[in-house]
Amino acid sequence: MNDRLSSLPLVKANRRTFLSHSLALGASLAGIGTLLQSCGGGNANSNGAIKWSTWAGAKTSKRLQEFTDRYNRDHNANVKFAPIPSYDDYLPKILTQLNGGIAPDVFYAADEHIIKLIQNKTIEELTPLLAKSDSVVKESDYFPGMWGAARTRSGKIYGIPVDCNPIVLWYNKKVLQEAGITEMPAELYKQGKWTRDVFQQMIDKITANKKRGYILASDSMLYHYSWAINNGGRIYDKDGYGDFIADQDAKTVEAFEWLAENVRAKKFAYASSLPSNQSEDLMFTANQVGFLSAGRYYLSTFKGARAKGLDYDIVPMPGTDGKSRPTGIFLAYIVLNKKTKNPTEAYKFLSNYVSKDGETLRLKDAGDAVPSVKGADQVVLDGNDPVHAQHLLDARNTGFATFASEMGTPGLSLDIVSAFDPVFLKGADVKTTLGKVAAMVNPRIKQAQSLLQ
Amino acid sequence: MRLQLDVSAMKASVHRNRWRRTLSEAFWGGFFLLPQLIGLVTFSLIPLVIVLWLSLVHWDGLGEVQFVGLQNFIDQLSDPNLRIAFVNTTIYTLITVPGGILLALLVALGLNKVRGKTIYRIIYFMPVVTSSVATGVIWLWLLNSDAGFINVLLRSWFNIEGPAWLIDAHWVIPSISIVSIWSSLGSNMVIFLAGLQNIPSTYIEAARIDGANRFQLFWKVTLPLLSPTLFFITVLSIISSFQVFDQTFVMTQGGPDKASYTIVYHIYNLSFRQFTFGPASASAMILFAVLLVLTLIQFAFQKRWVNYDL
């Protein structure tokens, strides 16, 4: 029997056993090490530290990091800034982090993001916090048109606008003058003569001079809506919380048809048909186009081009009667993570960020937006660039944020833009397309609304 | 009498032993199986149940769950994005599978006849072990329409202006096909090679004696004997082709303008970018159903052409 034993690999197995034992030991040590490492990593926020995030390229990141450092110094705080470089990636990353329990305490939400966050109840309702006596900011500190999708129909506020970009018309003085235009739009506006017909005349002159009159942007419907509203039309009913009714409103249809006609006649350029290396701001600085609709975000680019001879100013969008109507405003909000471990610190930073002082600090010098809070206007008027910067403030005071219905339905905005491509790229009929859009949009709105509590 | 007592006692003890044995086997079976069993249940069976349930709800993992029944399936089946994804994936499969298999077969046939198999094998197999991300990055550079090696070569040697491989909607799927074929040629080739080498040389010799020329040899002897391997590779290739993701993610992000938007990219988009798990799960189940049907069809047809006579 002993012979049997020795013939078995049991004896040889001693060395093998040793090897396999040590392998098992090594593996289990590594495994235990992993467990320890993973268990120990969750307590980052226990010392009053908070993390905040936004989408930001390198330049903006730098500025916001300086803001954060200054806040930490002034308030003896421990705030960490962790930007997400790409805007397209932003919401997926935030949602992933929320799922993983590692989301920032305070973060930005664009107008198209915020409804999703309200729906899945991951952000805190700010109305009670704003009402508290020791809050640095109050609901009334912000202009009424700023809230948009951040405020539900019942008045609950979930995000505070960090700043905004109201749409105005920027015009290239040189291009206009070379086309034989003597009175600049801003002057005409002061005299109450700035109408769409006058605008059309200028466009015609510019086109006759072989330049483009105006570039119709294709990254948002807000521009089109602004034209329609300035024409006296409506887009959504129930103050933006209801259905898409643009196809039934004669003035809106007329406005869209006017846009389409000009694009067809090549007096307007449709942004997505421009070659990729000729974006609208490049065309503007190269004196190839007369008018652009934009917020304040091109200011630093245009300002920098003054050295090369660029001269520009702004004017509100032309209305039917010489007085402008509300135009669209691009907005972003800052929100509070419901599961933050330091709610007091987090709200303190948030409210400070959007206070008068906070916004002024962020927007001065190379500021690329307009303050959303009252009392910080000086930052836009300082430096007198553009000369009629007041128009930006006026547009903000009377303007409107993107409609809650549209923002509340994921992906809807971009789908509507795509739905209009045939009109502007291939000359499809406006009325039919508006009808198709309504047919596409309204069921989706209803479905999204049914998910909103 | 003592004998009778012994017999029943023996029977009883045999029964007890058998029962003890079964118990012991069950214990040991469970013991040895436990880790993998836990894995199976937790990471395969339970997820299957969950995905079934997920396809019937609206949920983003964070908020509330809303039951919607079959609405997700209805929505997805009429979703133009899913349709685009299906068309793209089918075209991709139609290019990649026949092309890849043909090339792999040709290489294996050639390799079977020459010396130096090992060196060739090592080289042809290198792309297989390389990470799909690295492959994507390298080919992103090679296929760059302005400064990529391929277009520059075409320009300077042949004076042809090469297509915008990854930016032109008509060329993007063929481009991704090329990358996929390049990546997987080695492993298909190796399997074919093994299949070829398993064909007994006596059959070949017998056919030669009968006066078969090279062509007849291939069609009547080699191919039929290779058909099981061919079948195996075809089934697996079609399945994996329908699941293409890494290349579309690394090289084109589904673009340009959804020209390379594939089914798995659609599922990924719905689940981990838009966080709509309901529709995503419905799409995944639709994909599974399609794969199942395709595989069953192939299995049904195999009697026609696959030769198991060995």
Place this chain on the structure above:
Amino acid sequence: MLQEAVKTSKPVFQARRPRQKQRSIAGSMLAALIHVLLIIGAIIMAGPFIWMAVTSLKEDSQAFQDPLSLLPNPIVWQNYPASLQAMPFGQAYWNSFYIAIVVVACELITTAMAGYAFARIRFPGRNIVFVLFLATMMIPFQLTIIPRFLIMQRLGWLDNHLALIVPAALFDAFGVFLMRQFILGIPKELEEAAIIDGANRWQIFWHVILPLLKPPMAALGIFTFLGQWNSFFVPLIMLSSPDLYTVPLLLNQFREQYTSQWALMMAGSMIAVLPVLLVYVLGQRQIIQGIALTGLKS
């Protein structure tokens, strides 16, 4: 007559030794032609790697303007330290490495155990459970990845390496299948001797079976190691903090952030790919045999 030959002859497998080719001119010309084609093919297969290596040593401008030149001029070794500085490759390497090792170690043991159970232990329900294992191999992973994400979320393992290690270590139907097949082929006498000596199942497994499992363990081990190292989709979904990233994930982020800096990107890719290629060249026989095995077993 061919049919008769098929039926009557008992094939003797000498497939590894091709008989001497007749040295006809046509024959050697054909061989030469095949070689030429194979070499062209080999250039296409290996070319991209060579290109990656060459480009990684160029300056960005040269990479862009002069992609055809084979020699970098000047040779910019600096791209490598720059890559390492731009992204925490060292950390990613460690992550990929230890995850792969832990997974392989655990998985080899657990699949061997399961394979042994299926091959040798007659427990109730054995066949059903085995068929269950096999059936799961047909489920596309896209079907289970969403629930797995949610399970990890509930467990709190999102953005944690456990989400990558535990499923891979505990569940590998293919490995179980492989082990079972192999163990079935081990002669029972070896175990019977140990049983007579009074060893219990665990001792039999540990001392008798396990040492004999070197071949499938080697193949499975290398397979799994490579698979874990190159794994992309699962880490993409489970991890969000860059310092937890594995090498493919980091390379992807590299691509997103440095899109137009080709030379740098090629250096980064080289860093990601070189160790794998080295392991491959050293262990290629095992790997290729393993792949061939899967093809023949079916």
